[in-house]
Amino acid sequence: MKDKILMTGNEAMAEAAIQAGCRFYAGYPITPQNEIPAYFSRRMPEVKGIFIQAESEIAAINMVFGAATTGARAMTTSSSPGISLKQEGISYLAGCQLPAVIVNVMRAGPGLGDIKPAQSDYFQAVKGGGHGDYHLIVLAPSTVQESFDLTMLAFDLADKYRNPAMILADGMLGQMMEPLNTDYTDKKKQITQIKKSWALTGAKNRAPNIIRSLFLGEGKVEALNKELQEKYKKIEAQEQRFEVMHLEDSSIILVAYGTMARLCKQIVRDLRLKGKKIGLVRPISLWPFPKKVFTKLLTLNSKLRTILVVEMSYGQMVEDVRLAVNGKYPVHFFGRAGGGIPTEEEILKQIGRLR
Numbered sequence: 001m002k003d004k005i006l007m008t009g010n011e012a013m014a015e016a017a018i019q020a021g022c023r024f025y026a027g028y029p030i031t032p033q034n035e036i037p038a039y040f041s042r043r044m045p046e047v048k049g050i051f052i053q054a055e056s057e058i059a060a061i062n063m064v065f066g067a068a069t070t071g072a073r074a075m076t077t078s079s080s081p082g083i084s085l086k087q088e089g090i091s092y093l094a095g096c097q098l099p100a101v102i103v104n105v106m107r108a109g110p111g112l113g114d115i116k117p118a119q120s121d122y123f124q125a126v127k128g129g130g131h132g133d134y135h136l137i138v139l140a141p142s143t144v145q146e147s148f149d150l151t152m153l154a155f156d157l158a159d160k161y162r163n164p165a166m167i168l169a170d171g172m173l174g175q176m177m178e179p180l181n182t183d184y185t186d187k188k189k190q191i192t193q194i195k196k197s198w199a200l201t202g203a204k205n206r207a208p209n210i211i212r213s214l215f216l217g218e219g220k221v222e223a224l225n226k227e228l229q230e231k232y233k234k235i236e237a238q239e240q241r242f243e244v245m246h247l248e249d250s251s252i253i254l255v256a257y258g259t260m261a262r263l264c265k266q267i268v269r270d271l272r273l274k275g276k277k278i279g280l281v282r283p284i285s286l287w288p289f290p291k292k293v294f295t296k297l298l299t300l301n302s303k304l305r306t307i308l309v310v311e312m313s314y315g316q317m318v319e320d321v322r323l324a325v326n327g328k329y330p331v332h333f334f335g336r337a338g339g340g341i342p343t344e345e346e347i348l349k350q351i352g353r354l355r
Helices: 009-019 035-046 057-069 080-085 087-095 122-126 144-161 171-175 185-191 220-238 258-273 291-300 317-325 344-354
Strands: 005-008 024-027 050-053 074-078 101-108 114-117 137-139 165-170 177-180 242-245 252-255 278-283 285-287 306-311 331-335
Touching (some): 009 035, 009 101, 024 035, 035 050, 057 074, 074 080, 080 087, 080 101, 101 144, 101 171, 122 285, 137 144, 144 165, 144 177, 165 171, 171 258, 242 258, 258 278, 258 344, 278 291, 306 344
Parallel strands (some): 024 050, 024 074, 137 165
Antiparallel strands (some): 101 114, 137 285
């Protein structure tokens, strides 16, 4: 294994994409993700890939659509308002069953908001931000290493299921710098073996492929939707990812993702040293949401009294937690938004109120 290097979360996601075989990137500048296109502009020529600074976010996502139809591993990145502009193209990717990776380094909103970090794009990411009944595979890293690892995974899952995947990060994670292991030589060898028989590569010695999401015949779009729903059921069954701490004996469980999970992890460690029975569930896949870990809670822990969800929003993931718990436990919420970051003291105060 190579020595670790220091990288920001943004740079880690870009380098991971290149090591995953991404050879097409199109994006448009917006803070706090600008280190990603800057990194691609330097690295893509080194690997004989294509970097395009598009004229707009809308142009960028449609360029990715075009590259994805050829079977190329393609990527775009942006931050909250820019992702909003890409939503029609993302829906087209889902409707055409095209693999691509989209990174959202979230910032405060609504509107143009501020460049400070937030987690208020959760609904947009996991509920299908564009038109139609579709899902993205959504992964939420909490460290720079995970930013790298989950970006690699996102490309694999996108190809496996022919479905766009999103990395949901935030401005804090994108800008922070941590030691990183980028040695994925063996994995790169595996990636080159993926075959995409559906791709538009020229119809020499085979029937032509057709990629489209427009079907005007009676019942044809409904048939497409049924096919998509069957695929989503498979993804839900096979791709739920999560991390847990001390589920068996905790009276209070914290639930948080991304950078908020980092804070909650330390709170759990500190309170455990003081003899407090507290645990953590960290969803890593936001869609599919890890319902099974909450189902397990119902049978695993007879001492659990309550759940506290912590987010940099005014309450979005908390709705999925409540659905997963299905009324078996009270689910409380604490959050800040608009660039406000919950502090350890504030969370401890909320925990104190639940005792």
